[in-house]
Amino acid sequence: MAQNNIESTLHENRHFPPSESFCKNSALNHKKLDALYVKASEDYEAFWGDLAKQELDWIKPFSKTLDDSNAPFYKWFADGELNVSYNCLDRQLKDNANKTAIIFEGEPGDIQHITYQVLYEKVCVFANALKKQGIKKGDRVIIYMPMVTEAVVAMQACARIGAIHSVVFGGFSAEALKDRVEDTQAKLVITADGGHRGGKIIPLKNTADQALSKGCKSVETVIVFQRCNNDINMQDGRDIWWHDAEQEQSAECEPEPMNASDPLFLLYTSGSTGKPKGIQHSSAGYLLNAINTMRWVFDIQEKDVFWCTADVGWVTGHTYVAYGPLAVGATMIIYEGVPTVPDAGRFWDVCARHHVTIFYTAPTAIRALMKAGDEIPQRYDLSHLRLLGTVGEPINPEAWMWYHRVIGQERCPIVDTWWQTETGAHMIAPVPAVTVTKPGSCTRALPGIDAAVVNEQGEALGPNQGGFLVIRKPWPAMIQTIWGDDQRYKDTYWPYFDGKYYLAGDSARIDEEGYFWIMGRIDDVLNVSGHRLGTMEIESALVAHESVAEAAVVGKPHEVKGESVFAYVVLKGERPEGGVDEDMTNELRAWVAEQIGPIAKPDEIRYSDNLPKTRSGKIMRRLLRAIAKGEEITQDTSTLENEGILLQLQGKA
Numbered sequence: 296m297a298q299n300n301i302e303s304t305l306h307e308n309r310h311f312p313p314s315e316s317f318c319k320n321s322a323l324n325h326k327k328l329d330a331l332y333v334k335a336s337e338d339y340e341a342f343w344g345d346l347a348k349q350e351l352d353w354i355k356p357f358s359k360t361l362d363d364s365n366a367p368f369y370k371w372f373a374d375g376e377l378n379v380s381y382n383c384l385d386r387q388l389k390d391n392a393n394k395t396a397i398i399f400e401g402e403p404g405d406i407q408h409i410t411y412q413v414l415y416e417k418v419c420v421f422a423n424a425l426k427k428q429g430i431k432k433g434d435r436v437i438i439y440m441p442m443v444t445e446a447v448v449a450m451q452a453c454a455r456i457g458a459i460h461s462v463v464f465g466g467f468s469a470e471a472l473k474d475r476v477e478d479t480q481a482k483l484v485i486t487a488d489g490g491h492r493g494g495k496i497i498p499l500k501n502t503a504d505q506a507l508s509k510g511c512k513s514v515e516t517v518i519v520f521q522r523c524n525n526d527i528n529m530q531d532g533r534d535i536w537w538h539d540a541e542q543e544q545s546a547e548c549e550p551e552p553m554n555a556s557d558p559l560f561l562l563y564t565s566g567s568t569g570k571p572k573g574i575q576h577s578s579a580g581y582l583l584n585a586i587n588t589m590r591w592v593f594d595i596q597e598k599d600v601f602w603c604t605a606d607v608g609w610v611t612g613h614t615y616v617a618y619g620p621l622a623v624g625a626t627m628i629i630y631e632g633v634p635t636v637p638d639a640g641r642f643w644d645v646c647a648r649h650h651v652t653i654f655y656t657a658p659t660a661i662r663a664l665m666k667a668g669d670e671i672p673q674r675y676d677l678s679h680l681r682l683l684g685t686v687g688e689p690i691n692p693e694a695w696m697w698y699h700r701v702i703g704q705e706r707c708p709i710v711d712t713w714w715q716t717e718t719g720a721h722m723i724a725p726v727p728a729v730t731v732t733k734p735g736s737c738t739r740a741l742p743g744i745d746a747a748v749v750n751e752q753g754e755a756l757g758p759n760q761g762g763f764l765v766i767r768k769p770w771p772a773m774i775q776t777i778w779g780d781d782q783r784y785k786d787t788y789w790p791y792f793d794g795k796y797y798l799a800g801d802s803a804r805i806d807e808e809g810y811f812w813i814m815g816r817i818d819d820v821l822n823v824s825g826h827r828l829g830t831m832e833i834e835s836a837l838v839a840h841e842s843v844a845e846a847a848v849v850g851k852p853h854e855v856k857g858e859s860v861f862a863y864v865v866l867k868g869e870r871p872e873g874g875v876d877e878d879m880t881n882e883l884r885a886w887v888a889e890q891i892g893p894i895a896k897p898d899e900i901r902y903s904d905n906l907p908k909t910r911s912g913k914i915m916r917r918l919l920r921a922i923a924k925g926e927e928i929t930q931d932t933s934t935l936e937n938e939g940i941l942l943q944l945q946g947k948a
């Protein structure tokens with residue numbers, strides 16, 4: 296089993312009770328929360344079953360809450376039928392047709408307000424367009440879009456007709472896109488001519504063309520949304536403009552009745568070994584946890600303006616952009632670009648102009664904006680904010696304090712939310728009017744979520760002992776399987792503890808007050824700017840270069856990105872003089888960017904004659920990690936073929 300005896304180096308004792316001003320108007324108080332915990336512990340199934348009846352509109356009610364007969368392939372609300380898009384849109388029309396669903400702001404500054412009625416019509420028209428292109432229930436559709444309203448329209452339209460979408464982050468390369476198209480065997484790709492990002496146009500359609508030219512035989516149609524008017528090629532018989540595909544399509548489209556456990560989407564995530572995993576999510580269970588966490592953790596209310604800054608290419612952009620906010624009838628912001636265009640005040644400017652009340656972002660963004668100084672946010676009126684959130688990686692207490700003081704003006708609680716692509720929705724997070732927060736802790740498991748920290752035997756550990764973070768009972772929004780690979784699903788998430796506990800892959804500790812502190816990944820996944828990157832994938836990309844013989848990649852703590860990518864490379868030819876070769880380094884960085892995406896580019900590359908391996912031939916990553924950090928070496932290095940390599944790895948020879 297992976298790491299044992301995980302030591303914690305973080306000691307943080309500050310406590311922050313929720314402000315009075317926040318509590319006054321919050322929907323979930325102490326008493327109600329306690330009642331939820333009591334109910335969940337007394338009758339777990341009734342707890343989730345009642346919530347599913349309250350929160351979801353069913354076409355056909357379910358008769359059984361949890362089917363665990365084929366664990367770990369759990370089925371929630373198994374014989375029920377519903378439609379996710381109906382639950383997000385149609386049911387808002389009765390009272391909220393003219394309420395704003397989406398406030399869109401493009402990076403160049405264009406703004407649109409879209410009501411629930413208009414969004415409903417857009418989704419129906421596009422759903423009919425998809426049908427016209429031959430898309431049916433169960434077909435896979437790849438969405439490779441910029442962060443525009445139409446990305447959400449495309450996702451909702453798929454949900455409406457029962458097609459399974461798989462969104463690929465717009466920053467991913469042709470290679471990564473191709474892999475996902477091939478793994479899903481998608482029939483249709485939805486993309487855009489381009490998207491605005493960082494003051495540039497990201498040429499999505501060109502990249503999609505490259506991907507499709509490398510195989511992807513399953514793809515029959517490409518629908519292209521016109522966003523940037525940049526020059527692109529349209530391939531006859533395959534490519535069609537979004538606006539042409541919509542011609543003559545009706546603004547009504549009957550929602551397809553879906554079984555509760557029919558897949559809603561696939562989202563690919565990196566593992567430590569092998570190719571990315573297509574995480575498969577259900578319809579009903581997924582949506583239920585999206586909804587109840589909107590209420591419990593975000594305290595969402597009628598008048599809120601909710602802004603989750605995540606791109607729809609990540610799970611956060613699925614649950615808290617495309618589905619959760621709509622399913623509760625909220626108003627939300629979609630912003631196309633980066634936080635630093637035209638300057639590091641953009642996020643605060645958007646918050647001020649659109650009167651954002653709930654703001655949810657990643658620690659990496661907070662750290663970057665913190666670096667720009669207090670003076671920038673102080674230029675903007677942030678008085679509408681009432682709640683702040685973070686997700687994606689542990690937030691260091693210093694960044695938490697800055698967020699609290701400068702952005703939240705000591706008035707807004709901070710919800711540090713722990714969850715994963717696989718969990719579908721928040722699992723461990725504060726309930727803002729109740730939980731006393733501590734900087735750097737995601738606090739406690741939500742009602743109905745049985746999270747624990749255990750040792751190799753599955754025994755719960757005592758206070759502050761680091762161990763494996765597990766979930767001991769199934770929950771509605773849990774991963775269903777890895778697309779096309781049930782065995783890998785079992786091996787990855789249920790390998791120990793008799794297959795009874797879900798293994799999150801994170802190490803954690805619980806303090807004496809019952810608060811969870813996430814310590815990192817137990818496998819070799821990097822977390823760069825909140826994006827999980829498999830070391831194996833980056834290594835494979837490096838090794839795919841003609842000059843590279845071997846490569847090992849580790850994470851090195853980075854002030855802004857969380858972790859940076861540090862690569863050790865063995866070249867096929869001679870090791871460069873003194874281990875330095877800037878041309879080769881630049882070439883390899885560009886190569887990795889092309890193979891995986893710019894986010895995976897090694898920040899540093901060190902050349903050596905060999906890599907340190909264990910007797911069984913496994914790369915000694917812990918040693919390499921220590922070297923990357925410049926730490927003293929305490930590991931046994933006697934198995935090294937050549938002790939001189941150590942100096943090379945350290946950059947000293």
Ligand code: WTA
Pocket residue numbers: 564609610611685686687688689690711712713714715716717737799800801813815816822825826827
């Ligand atoms: C990490 C993102 C500490 C963790 C929703 C997890 C966190 C991985 C937190 C999942 C948090 C996410 N505190 N660590 N609040 N949130 N993580 O699949 O290592 O992109 O396993 O899902 O990010 O990343 P993923």
